[in-house]
Amino acid sequence: MSKLALRNVSRTFGSVTAVDDFSLAIEEGEFVSLLGPSGCGKTTTLRMIAGFLDPTRGTIEMDGDVISAPGSSLPPEKRKMSMIFQSYAIWPNMTVAGNVAFGLQVRRLPRAEIQARVEQILDVVQMRHLRDRYPAELSGGQQQRVALARAIVVQPAVLLLDEPLSSLDANLREEMRYEIRRLHDEFHITTVYVTHDQAEAMVTSDRIAVMNEGRVEQVDAPRALYARPRTRFVAGFIGRTNFLDGEVRDGAVVFDHFAIALEQFEEAEALSGRVSFSLRPQSIRLLRRPPAAASGSSVVQGRVLQRAYLGEHWDYAVRPDDSALSLRVTARPHEVFEVGEAVWLELDPRQMAHLR
Secondary structure: OOOEEEEEEEEEEOOEEEEEEEEEEEOOOOEEEEEOOOOOOHHHHHHHHHOOOOOOEEEEEEOOEEEEOOOOOOOHHHOOEEEEOOOOOOOOOOOHHHHHHHHHHHOOOOHHHHHHHHHHHHHHOOOHHHOOOOHHHOOHHHHHHHHHHHHHHOOOOEEEEEOOOOOOOHHHHHHHHHHHHHHHHHHOOEEEEEEOOHHHHHHHOOEEEEEEOOEEEEEEOHHHHHHOOOOHHHHHHOOOOEEEEEEEEOOEEEOOOOEEEHHHOOOHHHOOOEEEEEEOHHHEEEEOOOOOOOOOOEEEEEEEEEEEEOOOOEEEEEEEOOOOOOEEEEEOOOOOOOOOOEEEEEEOHHHOEEEO
16 A cells, blocks of 8 residues: 555646646655656645645545545645745744754653654754754754754654755755755655756655646656656756657668667667657767777767867767757767867667657
């Protein structure tokens, strides 16, 4: 039995469908991110899980019991969930320790137990030395740690996070991604995390549900999502990629002025007619001379159009000869090619994801 299950959930606001036939099962202790651009329905979905909105259609279940249905939902305070908002929503008139203790006091736990649990969680989030500070005296990252501690200390059945790092600067966001994942690995709380940031989702999640215009495009583990996107939207939203459109004929996939033998593709039997692929920039090699014959690779001549040095790598734009395509290629810092230089592109069809 899944810890949390959304079954054909939809939510409309007048004539606008914000969430459309959303289904997802989340297992006990799993960390799942809802990822997508602004307006895709991810926050609306989270608010339905929390009980702030009723679904227009479908149901939401926790431990097999229906907690949300059209016109009949369990109130948020009875769901045993904790939610962290973008603004943190910590009490400005309470100290760090007071904020963390608040939820336990509402539950009328014994004073000694409250104190012990507060001290323990402050140790975990590395905030014990600031227990008597007020929120105005804390940095953004420290306030976020207080919000996490307050949410976790009550031992919720499900933890909900709504773009909790969006107000932090880039360095703090990177630090807090790993902190959120560390806390999850320690406490194993079933977690639903909403974000539009691909890196956040990739670092923190066991699985990612990519949403687009209210619908789920793909649900998968981060690595599978990146390497094997199923749709053009997912391929383009998760990192950078090249889109290659071709046609299957005469035992090959024919692209714009070059072809690759059909037998070289992993899903050769599924390919017919017009086809599209996603090919990541780092899956293409640039060479100054044609490589020795190698099984499974395809070589195309081309010319460098543009380049940018980004410290950790070069970013090249390369056009295959006589083609209208411009392929993005990522190369290591020492692999230096000049604009206008003739090159060979080595493509691995096994790393080309077939888009449906």
